[in-house]
Amino acid sequence: MLAEFDLIRRYLMPSQKLNAKDGVALGGGDDAALLVPQANHQLAVSVDTSVVDVHFPHDAPAFAVGHRALAVALSDLAAMGADPRWCFMALTLDQRTFFDDAAIHAWIKDFADGFHSLCQQQSTTLAGGDVTSGALSIGVTVMGEVLKGRALTRAGARPGDMIAVTGALGGGAGGLALWQRGERDLKHPLLRRYLLPEPRLAAGVVLRDMATAAMDISDGLLADLAHLRAASKVGAIIDVESLPLAETLIESLGLEEARNAALSGGDDYELLVTLAPENVVNAQRDLRKQGLALTVIGQCSETLGVEGIAPYSKAGWQHFNEGTP
Amino acid sequence: MLAEFDLIRRYLMPSQKLNAKDGVALGGGDDAALLVPQANHQLAVSVDTSVVDVHFPHDAPAFAVGHRALAVALSDLAAMGADPRWCFMALTLDQRTFFDDAAIHAWIKDFADGFHSLCQQQSTTLAGGDVTSGALSIGVTVMGEVLKGRALTRAGARPGDMIAVTGALGGGAGGLALWQRGERDLKHPLLRRYLLPEPRLAAGVVLRDMATAAMDISDGLLADLAHLRAASKVGAIIDVESLPLAETLIESLGLEEARNAALSGGDDYELLVTLAPENVVNAQRDLRKQGLALTVIGQCSETLGVEGIAPYSKAGWQHFNEGTP
Known part of the structure; x- marks a missing residue:
């Protein structure tokens, strides 16, 4: 041995x-x-x-x-x-x-x-x-x-900053659901999202000089946004209809469940960032050179808490192992 | 949860x-x-x-x-x-x-x-x-x-260097044997050696400027010495009678098994070092200030392999989980 x-x-x-x-x-x-x-x-x-x-x-x-x-x-x-x-x-x-x-x-x-x-x-x-x-x-x-001093943290978001995410959401949870249903073709875009996530390192380097705060989405957008809100002491208004959904996610889960997966599913490993409104276009242009979308999904507010996510806020998402990190 | x-x-x-x-x-x-x-x-x-x-x-x-x-x-x-x-x-x-x-x-x-x-x-x-x-x-x-450039490695030993160890050997294996026999008093010196080993950081810093090679003893003196010999391309002559044995080890195991534990038992987390003969006394003096012994147990040779350990070489030591690192 x-x-x-x-x-x-x-x-x-x-x-x-x-x-x-x-x-x-x-x-x-x-x-x-x-x-x-x-x-x-x-x-x-x-x-x-x-x-x-x-x-x-x-x-x-x-x-x-x-x-x-x-x-x-x-x-x-x-x-x-x-x-x-x-x-x-x-x-x-x-x-x-x-x-x-x-x-x-x-x-x-x-x-x-x-x-x-x-x-x-x-x-x-x-x-x-x-x-x-x-x-x-x-x-x-x-x-x-x-x-020195140039790292992005969760703590820099200010009221008025736009909230954006790289790539697409819900694929981690959607891929797991597919796997559990027996799908085994790794060419399936959702399985790829779940099993072969791509860490957004090049995007992080570009956003470093434009974003005010950042974190990665591992526990689900809403859960991770809560961490960022707490660290930055801001609230958030989310536009659920603007959430970028992973390829084939709607066909696989239907629109409602797809949005649920995007909000609460986790395992997406996209970046969640905040940035001043005037930097959005530049950031989108620079990420597009990497073949990566940057989608505005909301805005930071002074009122703590999060608005705009009803009726999704309560439904949540059944995780692989509920309650174990 | x-x-x-x-x-x-x-x-x-x-x-x-x-x-x-x-x-x-x-x-x-x-x-x-x-x-x-x-x-x-x-x-x-x-x-x-x-x-x-x-x-x-x-x-x-x-x-x-x-x-x-x-x-x-x-x-x-x-x-x-x-x-x-x-x-x-x-x-x-x-x-x-x-x-x-x-x-x-x-x-x-x-x-x-x-x-x-x-x-x-x-x-x-x-x-x-x-x-x-x-x-x-x-x-x-x-x-x-x-x-920069001052770290100790396993590769610097030269023929003629003395081989020394900090502290005492065999306590890790002796402590495990006691634990397996039901001893649970953590004040027992052997149980302390096994369960609460003291990493020799201060000793490492002192020896850094005097030793030619070093490693820690985790798998057993002979096994670890083999790594050091291979990295430094030297042989070794060991004087088994000079091995410093952990307190109460002989009473617990008898002399023969105590030496076996010291040679092959592992889990001691002492340092194994080589140093030029003229540095031994200084190194011993400096470690004594830390309340730590440094014991010469042999010498590096040009002839690859290890001499002086018969009849212990074949007996070995039954590890906790034989064959699993």
Whole structure:
């Protein structure tokens, strides 16, 4: 079994030859990695654990499990407007759940592919990690950099600022619903949204200089907006009809449930931002260059609370594992 | 249940009011923490996952579980000679394993006490984390700083260097054996060694300027020495009779098994270092000021492999979970 884990380590650990260009003075294989932060920058750091049957189904494709575990962590860096630099992965894996060694190898290879290809796509260097035995879970620590004082936070929104979201909403919840109904075609746009979310890092960097506040949408728009409102001490007026809905979401759920999914479903990993009205057009133009929409869905108000969401406010959305974060 | 987790977050998350002194520009509660690294330093980063019934018994005291999860991670920073700065905790907790809410609260409170008091003792700031639902495990990311190019690694040992260890060996394995025999008095020196290991951070900082190579002893002296020998491309001659044995280890196991535990038992979290013969006395004097012994146990040789450990080399030690890292 130790040999098994050595093999796993070889699949997973530092994905490329690490060097000065990656800001890594010493990679995996010693007691700790040695990283070289840039002068005059702050480090944005976030940790996220993805647990089987809590955050993803036990029969999710291994490639998606690897991709998703990293994506949800990187999404936090996107929300800060940070440039991603390094990540660390702590994989806990229960070998007894596999039929044989070949099945473990196949799973690990696909899992590593999913993780590594997102690393490459987002210029993130896997600088170290840990492999342990136990119920399947993936702990990911991501580290990004941002010029001192330039990070986006949840706290800067002002009354009068417009509220906008990147991309489209409801796809996370809609994809999960489809998965639970037995859909397994990863080419389906909703399944892709749920299993292979794209962290909006490039958008975060662009919005860094235009937005007044930002966060990522992981728990559902309304729940996350509540965090942003609380941090910024503002209220919000939402125009439900303007919510950008994920492709095929209405066909799949009907309009009412689609809006419910967009408001409360979660797992979308889009950015929720506020910005001065005069910056909206510029921000939309710059994101369009990335092929990404930025849709105004409301405005910040002085009156605390949120308006405009009846009759959706009470319906909510049945989450995968209600009540477990 | 969400309220439950909010409560847990309050217990665990940023333990003190974070401020510039701690190098934290923004603490928990946003998408990511913002840290302020010192100029001209490298970051030493390590992640360690502690899983119930793999790394610690399910009935271990919560205080010890919290302490130990952080200690084993900080031990990696000690081995680099890094000054500890920040840590992040990802706690996964299965509420169904508790009798009632009061039992959860009591456990969390003790767990947090164990974690926070080691933070304080080792000047480490808990800067963020994540709480999820699932089989009990604690993922800890630790970050330390070290002046550029000054970190200790496993790779610098040269033939002729003396091999030394801090403190005493075998206590981790001896303590586990006692625990398995039903001993529950945490004042017992061996149980303390196993459940409340002390990461040798101050020793690592002192040795940084004198040692040629270092690592921490987590898998057992021989296994870890093999890593150091491979990284440094040296052999080793060990004097088994000189091994410093943990207090009460011989009474508990007998001399032969005590030496076996010291050679192969693991979980000691002492430092294994190599240093030029002329630096030994100074290093011993400086560590004595910390109340810590530094014992020479052998010497590096040009001939690869390890000499002097027969008849112990084959016996080995039965680990808690043989073959699972």
